[in-house]
Amino acid sequence: MAGVQTAAALREQGFTGTVTLIGAEPHQPYDRPPLSKAILLGTAEHSAFDIDFEALGIDLRLGCEALALRPEAHVLDTSAGPVPYDVLVLATGAEPVRLPGAEGVPGVHLLRTLDDAERLRPVLARQHDVVVVGAGWIGAEFATAAREAGCAVTVVEAADRPLAGALPAEVAAPMAAWYADAGAGLRTRARVERVEPGAVVLGDGTRLPAGAVVVGIGARPATAWLAGSGVELGAHGEVVADDRLRTGVPDVYAVGDCASFPSARYGTRLMVHHWDNALQGPRTVAADIVTGAAPAYDPVPYFWSEQFGRFVQYAGHHPAADTTVWRGDPSGPAWTVCWLRENRLAGLLAVGRPRDLAQGRRLIEAGTPMDPELLADAARPLKSATA
Ligand SMILES: Cc1cc2nc3c(=O)[nH]c(=O)nc-3n(C[C@H](O)[C@H](O)[C@H](O)COP(=O)(O)OP(=O)(O)OC[C@H]3O[C@@H](n4cnc5c(N)ncnc54)[C@H](O)[C@@H]3O)c2cc1C
Numbered sequence: 463m464a465g466v467q468t469a470a471a472l473r474e475q476g477f478t479g480t481v482t483l484i485g486a487e488p489h490q491p492y493d494r495p496p497l498s499k500a501i502l503l504g505t506a507e508h509s510a511f512d513i514d515f516e517a518l519g520i521d522l523r524l525g526c527e528a529l530a531l532r533p534e535a536h537v538l539d540t541s542a543g544p545v546p547y548d549v550l551v552l553a554t555g556a557e558p559v560r561l562p563g564a565e566g567v568p569g570v571h572l573l574r575t576l577d578d579a580e581r582l583r584p585v586l587a588r589q590h591d592v593v594v595v596g597a598g599w600i601g602a603e604f605a606t607a608a609r610e611a612g613c614a615v616t617v618v619e620a621a622d623r624p625l626a627g628a629l630p631a632e633v634a635a636p637m638a639a640w641y642a643d644a645g646a647g648l649r650t651r652a653r654v655e656r657v658e659p660g661a662v663v664l665g666d667g668t669r670l671p672a673g674a675v676v677v678g679i680g681a682r683p684a685t686a687w688l689a690g691s692g693v694e695l696g697a698h699g700e701v702v703a704d705d706r707l708r709t710g711v712p713d714v715y716a717v718g719d720c721a722s723f724p725s726a727r728y729g730t731r732l733m734v735h736h737w738d739n740a741l742q743g744p745r746t747v748a749a750d751i752v753t754g755a756a757p758a759y760d761p762v763p764y765f766w767s768e769q770f771g772r773f774v775q776y777a778g779h780h781p782a783a784d785t786t787v788w789r790g791d792p793s794g795p796a797w798t799v800c801w802l803r804e805n806r807l808a809g810l811l812a813v814g815r816p817r818d819l820a821q822g823r824r825l826i827e828a829g830t831p832m833d834p835e836l837l838a839d840a841a842r843p844l845k846s847a848t849a
Contacts, residue, residue: 465551503611573604625637777822
């Protein structure tokens, strides 16, 4: 996504030099969000980007893996030989974290690539009993699709609630009921002891029959190949970029899931593993390459998830907030939670309330002071709850 968007943005912004787009996968570049939704259920065949690379003069090299970077020589070593560059943009994304001991066990799946989704389609079609390891975004979306397909689904989560790494307890707790409503089992505080062919064994000895196991326990930047290159990697393996998405190595940028950048808006470094960041970041990279002086990249992060019949949207960054305001009842079908910092919106999560999301996103962007009491009135448009 970020590589394709960078190449397209370079052309949009008038770049006339050679653009080479290198990717390890053999498929035409494609969009990932449909993989855990329409592609899995077979209601869409593919999600390839509708971009005519040839017409844009983009040299697309598929099935080609970047193996090492030699910055002094301005050369990228690939499985198809060395590729010289003037400017290099790293957009290698992330790869799923694997479950120790589960690798190579028949019937164990990940969900990151088109190949993964295609391997999972027959699992759904045959209505296998499925155990999902991890109640995160991917686990919830897969469980949704598998239930829709008629599979028996049990989701196993080590934490005490779904989305423990992403949302505060009081917000994630009501989501546990969504699993039950959809007829999916959710076992929290459950550690996987081992995976055997046909079963997942938990720490307490429980044996869950599993025609298939889907592991969704997070993703890590796909940057191992950069070790020793001089490109700085952060604590999570992400490329450490500046506010123009430049790395510390001359003429090398990093964008999308593989990178982190400093956010002046939130006073912290952000690593965002969501689609919108892989759309917006490339515009900054392209502008900086073309003009040499792009404005700082400081987005209001945004993402969505479709799970258990609900449209969940998030904007901003809540950890630094000092006040939480609810709009609506979290046990109902539609509600929003707003996070304020010094009475300004820092972030919000909207379930089935896309207007709240759209208005809130603009208010975060503008830093408008809010009135928490007005904000708590779910019948009032969010944009009219300003102080
Ligand atoms: C199943 C699924 C569902 C999702 N749904 C949503 C959603 O609903 N909403 C949302 O906001 N986000 C969603 N996302 C997240 C979103 O798709 C990602 O944030 C986005 O794809 C990131 O783009 P990227 O270009 O950084 O990485 P990627 O899209 O992962 O692209 C990186 C590419 O680099 C290639 N690569 C890696 N290493 C090398 C190498 N050494 N040499 C050559 N090529 C290499 C990879 O093969 C890959 O094709 C979803 C992700 C997945 C997996």
